[in-house]
Amino acid sequence: MTLTEPEPRVDTFEGSISLQDVTMEFTSRDRNSLLAVDTTSLTIPSGQFVSVLGPSGCGKSTLLRMIAGLMAPTSGSVSIGGEPVRGPSRKVGIAFQTPSLLEWYTVAENIALPARMGRHPADKRSVERRVEELLATVKLASLGGKYPSELSGGMRQRVAIARSLITDPAVILMDEPFGALDAITREHMHDELLSIWRESGATVLFITHDIAEAVYLSDRIVVMSPRPGRIVADIVNELPRPRNSSTRALPEFTRLASELRVHINH
Numbered sequence: 296m297t298l299t300e301p302e303p304r305v306d307t308f309e310g311s312i313s314l315q316d317v318t319m320e321f322t323s324r325d326r327n328s329l330l331a332v333d334t335t336s337l338t339i340p341s342g343q344f345v346s347v348l349g350p351s352g353c354g355k356s357t358l359l360r361m362i363a364g365l366m367a368p369t370s371g372s373v374s375i376g377g378e379p380v381r382g383p384s385r386k387v388g389i390a391f392q393t394p395s396l397l398e399w400y401t402v403a404e405n406i407a408l409p410a411r412m413g414r415h416p417a418d419k420r421s422v423e424r425r426v427e428e429l430l431a432t433v434k435l436a437s438l439g440g441k442y443p444s445e446l447s448g449g450m451r452q453r454v455a456i457a458r459s460l461i462t463d464p465a466v467i468l469m470d471e472p473f474g475a476l477d478a479i480t481r482e483h484m485h486d487e488l489l490s491i492w493r494e495s496g497a498t499v500l501f502i503t504h505d506i507a508e509a510v511y512l513s514d515r516i517v518v519m520s521p522r523p524g525r526i527v528a529d530i531v532n533e534l535p536r537p538r539n540s541s542t543r544a545l546p547e548f549t550r551l552a553s554e555l556r557v558h559i560n561h
């Protein structure tokens with residue numbers, strides 16, 4: 296697939312994620328060890344939208360970083376599309392809570408960055424065309440020449456999301472991407488994310504503290520225990536799609552949110 300011609304994903308396996316008995320133990324400078332993630336297994340089929348909920352410090356970001364290839368587990372294995380994860384890959388796009396944009400690059404240059412880096416950078420013209428498409432997707436068309444300091448928080452986050460999509464990834468990892476946004480912008484971003492997900496066919500792993508956000512977005516919600524992080528609930532969300540403002544008023548929405556709250560509080 297080229298950068299200019301995104302096609303529907305036909306390979307139904309390439310975005311699958313598999314964690315097998317993954318453990319992550321950190322060693323501090325004073326040689327104390329800290330078990331952040333304990334013997335965790337999780338299988339996510341290609342194209343599924345999965346949220347991970349859990350208290351602060353339970354290992355959610357650690358889990359995401361291992362899937363992203365940013366850190367290797369102490370034991371166990373992580374694979375994407377059946378291939379072991381050995382480091383960061385263009386198959387995986389990442390968006391963090393704080394959109395770490397380069398302030399001296401324009402919006403368009405920031406979005407293009409992952410496609411222009413590495414040993415086999417994509418050619419400049421096709422990247423520019425894809426940047427234009429993504430700017431339209433995240434409703435920032437015509438703002439490609441602006442600098443990050445000229446944007447609102449919601450706009451900066453949309454730039455980060457566009458950047459995570461530039462390599463047309465099979466997997467999108469999001470670590471509390473809307474945590475810093477006001478409630479109205481956040482709800483708007485939920486709908487934008489769902490339409491991006493629908494169009495891209497990518498697998499999404501979405502980390503959040505917000506139960507309602509997880510219920511609104513996901514096909515499936517995984518709850519982690521306080522440290523050491525383990526999966527204590529794995530719940531299918533059968534709320535109908537497409538979702539919209541009336542989804543939040545459904546009795547099933549409230550019921551699922553209450554069920555999740557019980558798991559988190561235990």
Ligand SMILES: Nc1ncnc2c1ncn2[C@@H]1O[C@H](COP(=O)(O)OP(=O)(O)OP(=O)(O)O)[C@@H](O)[C@H]1O
Binds near residue numbers: 321354358
């Ligand atoms: N590089 C590191 N070195 C040492 N300890 C770490 C490292 N990264 C994370 N930890 C510790 O591992 C535990 C899990 O951290 P992690 O960031 O994965 O939690 P989290 O669930 O994402 O938290 P939050 O919701 O607050 O972002 C924490 O106790 C944290 O201090």
